[in-house]
Amino acid sequence: MAYQALYRQWRPKDFSHMVGQEAIVETLRHQVETGRIPHAYLFCGSRGTGKTSTAKILARAINCEHPKNGDPCGECDTCRQMENEDNLDIIEMDAASNRGIDDARTLRESVKYPPQIGKYKVYIIDEVHMLTKEAFNALLKTLEEPPAHIVFILATTEPQQLPTTILSRCQRFDFGRIPARQILGRLREAADGAGAEATDGALMAIARAAEGGMRDALSILDMCIGYGKKVDEALVQSVLGTSDRAFLFRFSKALAEENAAETIRLIDEMMKGGKEPAAFAKSVSEHLRTMLTAKCCGEAIAEILDLADDTTAEYLRESEHIPTSRLMKMLEAFMQLETELKYMSSPRIGLENTSLKCCLRTSEPDTLAINDRIAELENQISALKDQIAKGVCVAAEAAPAPKEKNTAASAGKKAETSRPAAPVQKTLTPTGRSADETWKEAVRQLQKGEPAIHGMLLMGSYAGSNGTNYLWKANPGFDIIVASLNSAERKKKIEEALTAAAGVPSTFQATDMQSEIKKNEEASDEEYVAGLIETFGAEPVDVVE
Numbered sequence: 001m002a003y004q005a006l007y008r009q010w011r012p013k014d015f016s017h018m019v020g021q022e023a024i025v026e027t028l029r030h031q032v033e034t035g036r037i038p039h040a041y042l043f044c045g046s047r048g049t050g051k052t053s054t055a056k057i058l059a060r061a062i063n064c065e066h067p068k069n070g071d072p073c074g075e076c077d078t079c080r081q082m083e084n085e086d087n088l089d090i091i092e093m094d095a096a097s098n099r100g101i102d103d104a105r106t107l108r109e110s111v112k113y114p115p116q117i118g119k120y121k122v123y124i125i126d127e128v129h130m131l132t133k134e135a136f137n138a139l140l141k142t143l144e145e146p147p148a149h150i151v152f153i154l155a156t157t158e159p160q161q162l163p164t165t166i167l168s169r170c171q172r173f174d175f176g177r178i179p180a181r182q183i184l185g186r187l188r189e190a191a192d193g194a195g196a197e198a199t200d201g202a203l204m205a206i207a208r209a210a211e212g213g214m215r216d217a218l219s220i221l222d223m224c225i226g227y228g229k230k231v232d233e234a235l236v237q238s239v240l241g242t243s244d245r246a247f248l249f250r251f252s253k254a255l256a257e258e259n260a261a262e263t264i265r266l267i268d269e270m271m272k273g274g275k276e277p278a279a280f281a282k283s284v285s286e287h288l289r290t291m292l293t294a295k296c297c298g299e300a301i302a303e304i305l306d307l308a309d310d311t312t313a314e315y316l317r318e319s320e321h322i323p324t325s326r327l328m329k330m331l332e333a334f335m336q337l338e339t340e341l342k343y344m345s346s347p348r349i350g351l352e353n354t355s356l357k358c359c360l361r362t363s364e365p366d367t368l369a370i371n372d373r374i375a376e377l378e379n380q381i382s383a384l385k386d387q388i389a390k391g392v393c394v395a396a397e398a399a400p401a402p403k404e405k406n407t408a409a410s411a412g413k414k415a416e417t418s419r420p421a422a423p424v425q426k427t428l429t430p431t432g433r434s435a436d437e438t439w440k441e442a443v444r445q446l447q448k449g450e451p452a453i454h455g456m457l458l459m460g461s462y463a464g465s466n467g468t469n470y471l472w473k474a475n476p477g478f479d480i481i482v483a484s485l486n487s488a489e490r491k492k493k494i495e496e497a498l499t500a501a502a503g504v505p506s507t508f509q510a511t512d513m514q515s516e517i518k519k520n521e522e523a524s525d526e527e528y529v530a531g532l533i534e535t536f537g538a539e540p541v542d543v544v545e
């Protein structure tokens with residue numbers, strides 16, 4: 001027997017052998033059983049999702065003398081005659097290759113004649129959006145006054161290109177991509193049927209690469225079997241030109257750690273392995289997308305992206321260390337690279353350039369990189385503030401009840417009384433807590449007694465203290481919380497908690513970034529210098545580079 005491609009061998013003969021599209025199949029079965037057949041169907045959907053197979057089954061089912069549950073019986077005279085590809089009642093046309101006016105005229109002539117075998121003459125027109133204007137007009141004329149014995153099944157990947165006059169006369173069915181897990185089942189049958197030893201991982205890799213198209217999936221399997229009866233993940237990757245996951249994780253790690261040397265070395269390794277930069281860039285994009293999805297959706301990625309459990313765990317673990325903004329930026333860069341590579345004379349240089357850009361982000365003047373750096377600086381500043389606050393608070397203990405605002409005079413007084421206390425001390429309040437600990441304790445108490453206030457405090461962070469005045473700063477975008485927290489009632493509750501935790505009357509102030517900057521500008525130089533002297537002492541020092 002002549003070799004037949006797998007996707008032909010496994011083309012479903014009836015609805016019960018179809019994979020996916022359950023809702024469509026159910027509706028069609030019902031129509032066949034009740035005999036309520038519209039004159040024109042429109043099957044839309046991406047390639048390989050079963051449009052043509054469904055059309056062929058439907059054409060036979062509506063002609064069958066004794067359909068079984070909406071499926072053609074395969075036994076009656078009509079069924080048997082229609083199995084012959086040359087029958088005159090099922091007419092298949094490919095609009096992509098027969099676009100001319102001749103076909104339009106033939107069509108108009110041909111619909112006049114009744115079917116020869118069954119009840120209906122069925123025209124299956126593939127890629128119908130490719131028809132010429134003349135052919136559309138001929139089709140439209142027929143659809144306006146269809147003879148009772150004619151059924152059109154129009155199939156297209158581009159329904160938006162069809163004129164509304166056609167769309168409005170068809171019953172439309174949208175064929176979704178087939179989930180990878182369903183494709184996997186059919187691949188397993190096909191592999192076993194062909195006597196191939198295929199691993200689950202290999203078949204899953206094929207199912208994912210097919211992106212919801214059964215025909216593509218079976219064609220890839222066919223190619224793999226062409227190399228031998230053993231089909232494993234490595235073979236699939238080499239047939240598809242994709243890279244294995246372990247390598248991709250090493251690559252994304254190098255990017256995240258800004259390890260330019262390792263990145264370039266990995267690209268070299270990839271090239272020496274005989275892979276194409278374009279295929280690799282696509283793999284990296286998919287890999288980064290999966291990481292990003294893992295960050296946003298957590299364990300749900302297993303279902304969304306059809307991943308095995310161990311793969312899901314790996315993605316969740318690895319994506320934890322890279323900020324979302326960086327992943328987005330890296331993904332953007334690689335997606336752009338995919339487009340640009342088509343026009344590049346030296347794809348490797350393009351790949352290296354994009355990879356290095358991802359690594360050397362800190363010197364790049366784009367907003368995401370700047371945001372990254374701001375976030376890092378904010379962390380450093382808040383850590384520094386903590387330390388400074390501790391230094392200043394030492395004075396607070398020595399000068400009791402400084403409830404008034406921290407003026408230049410009081411700062412001066414503090415400086416006087418606490419000159420020897422330059423080293424940062426931890427014990428500050430009568431309760432023996434540092435400012436930090438006081439804040440934490442107050443927040444703990446608020447969490448118990450005032451959950452609403454506690455919730456608001458979570459939308460910002462502790463920003464240090466000046467003596468007994470504790471500062472809180474709203475996170476970017478949460479400035480609206482500031483006024484709420486400063487309202488007399490809430491402020492009082494917070495201050496009570498702070499006072500209890502500190503053992504001295506304490507105050508609270510919520511700020512946003514803007515007002516804090518302003519406040520710092522307003523602070524007098526004198527106070528600033530006093531603060532410096534207090535912390536570092538008054539001796540002149542030489543700055544050594």
Ligand SMILES: [Zn+2]
Pocket residue numbers: 064065066067072073074075076077078079080
């Ligand atoms: Zn039949």
